[in-house]
Amino acid sequence: MPVETVKLTGKPVVEHLRGNIKIRVEKLKENNIVPRILIIRVGNKEDDVFYERSILKNCSFLGIEGEVKELTYNVSMEELSKIIEDANDDDSIHGIMMFRPLPEHLEEKKILEKMNPKKDIDGMTPVNLGKIFEGDISGFSPCTPKAVIEMLKYYDIPLQGSNVVVAGRSLVVGKPLTMLLLKENATVTICHSKTKNMSSITSKADLVVAAIGKAKFMGQEYFSESSIIIDVGVNDDGKGKICGDVDYDNIFGKVKALTPPTGGVGTITTTILLEQAVRACEMITSDQH
Ligand code: NAP
Numbered sequence: 001m002p003v004e005t006v007k008l009t010g011k012p013v014v015e016h017l018r019g020n021i022k023i024r025v026e027k028l029k030e031n032n033i034v035p036r037i038l039i040i041r042v043g044n045k046e047d048d049v050f051y052e053r054s055i056l057k058n059c060s061f062l063g064i065e066g067e068v069k070e071l072t073y074n075v076s077m078e079e080l081s082k083i084i085e086d087a088n089d090d091d092s093i094h095g096i097m098m099f100r101p102l103p104e105h106l107e108e109k110k111i112l113e114k115m116n117p118k119k120d121i122d123g124m125t126p127v128n129l130g131k132i133f134e135g136d137i138s139g140f141s142p143c144t145p146k147a148v149i150e151m152l153k154y155y156d157i158p159l160q161g162s163n164v165v166v167a168g169r170s171l172v173v174g175k176p177l178t179m180l181l182l183k184e185n186a187t188v189t190i191c192h193s194k195t196k197n198m199s200s201i202t203s204k205a206d207l208v209v210a211a212i213g214k215a216k217f218m219g220q221e222y223f224s225e226s227s228i229i230i231d232v233g234v235n236d237d238g239k240g241k242i243c244g245d246v247d248y249d250n251i252f253g254k255v256k257a258l259t260p261p262t263g264g265v266g267t268i269t270t271t272i273l274l275e276q277a278v279r280a281c282e283m284i285t286s287d288q289h
Contacts, residue, residue, distance in 0.1 A: 006155075009259070009264065011263065017150065017271045020275075024282065034065055037274075039099075040083060040087075040096065042102055044073075048099040077106055084114045091284075095121035095277035121277045122142065146180065148180075149180050150272065152230070161186070164206065166190050167208065168212045168213070174192075174211050177209060189201060203224050205227070208230070210233055211245070216235075217246075219247045220251060229257065230265060
C-alpha cells in the first residue's frame with residue numbers, strides 16, 4: 001500500500017530564517033554596524049567556488065558584507081596563520097569562514113586553534129566543538145547539523161523522547177548532530193561503517209538522519225511506513241546527477257516524510273552560516289560598547 005510521503009523541502013525553512021536575520025541586520029544598521037565576514041579559500045576547488053558564490057549571493061541579499069581571501073594551493077602555514085590572526089584582530093570582521101579540508105601540507109588542527117572562537121561562524125574551532133559536546137548553546141555549531149535541527153523544528157517533528165538514528169559519525173555532521181539531538185532530549189543511536197545490520201536499527205527508529213556519503217545506499221529495508229528521514233548525503237549518482245544516501249525514488253511513497261536529494265538540508269546550510277555571522281556581529285559589537 002502506498003503511503004502519502006511528506007516532502008521536507010529546505011526552501012520554506014530558509015525563508016523563515018531569513019525573515020529573522022533581516023530584522024536583526026536592520027537593527028545593527030540603525031547603530032551604523034554592518035555585519036562583515038571573511039571567507040578564506042585555499043586553491044580553486046569547484047565545490048568551494050560554488051559554495052562561495054552562494055554565500056556571497058546570500059550575503060548581499062541579507063545586507064551582510066562578504067570578502068574573499070583567495071590563496072594559492074601552496075600557501076604556507078605561516079602565511080595562512082597570519083591571515084587568520086589579522087582577521088582575529090580586525091574589528092570590522094565579525095565572522096571567519098575557511099574552506100576545508102585544507103591541502104595536506106597545512107596542519108588544519110593548528111590553524112583552527114588560531115581562529116578566534118567568537119568569529120568562528122562555521123563552528124569548527126575546538127572551543128565551539130567542545131561547547132556542543134557540553135550542551136552549551138552559547139557557541140557556534142557546524143552549519144549542517146544545525147540546519148538539520150532547524151528543519152526538524154520548522155516541520156514540527158517531535159524530538160523529545162523520540163528514537164533517532166544518526167548514520168555517520170564525522171566531526172562535521174554525525175557527532176555534533178548527535179549532541180544537538182541529545183540537547184533536544186531525543187534518544188540517539190549512532191551507526192557507522194562497522195555497525196552490524198544497520199537496517200535492523202534504522203527501520204525501528206522514528207527518525208533517521210543519513211550522513212554516510214554513499215550514493216543511494218539506504219533502500220526500503222532501512223525504513224518503515226512511519227519513518228521520517230533527513231538525507232544529508234550529497235553524492236554523484238555516477239550518471240552526472242546529485243543523489244543522497246537514501247534511494248529517494250524507491251523510498252518515496254513508502255515512508256512518512258523524506259527530504260529530496262536536492263533542495264533539502266543543503267539549501268539551509270548557507271543561511272545558518274549567515275545567521276551565525278549576524279550573531280557573531282551582535283556579540284562582538286555588544287562587547288565593544
Ligand atoms: P565522512 O567524513 O566521509 O563520514 C562518513 C561517515 O559515514 C563515517 O562516520 C563512516 O563511518 C560512515 N559510513 C560510511 N559508510 C558507511 C556504511 N556503509 N554504513 C554505515 N556508515 C557508513 O562524510 P561527512 O563529511 O560526514 O559527509 C557525509 C555526507 O554528507 C556526504 O555525502 C557529504 O557530501 C554530505 N554533506 C552534506 C552537507 C550539506 O550541507 N548538505 C554538508 C557536509 C556533508 P566510519 O566513521 O566508521 O568510517
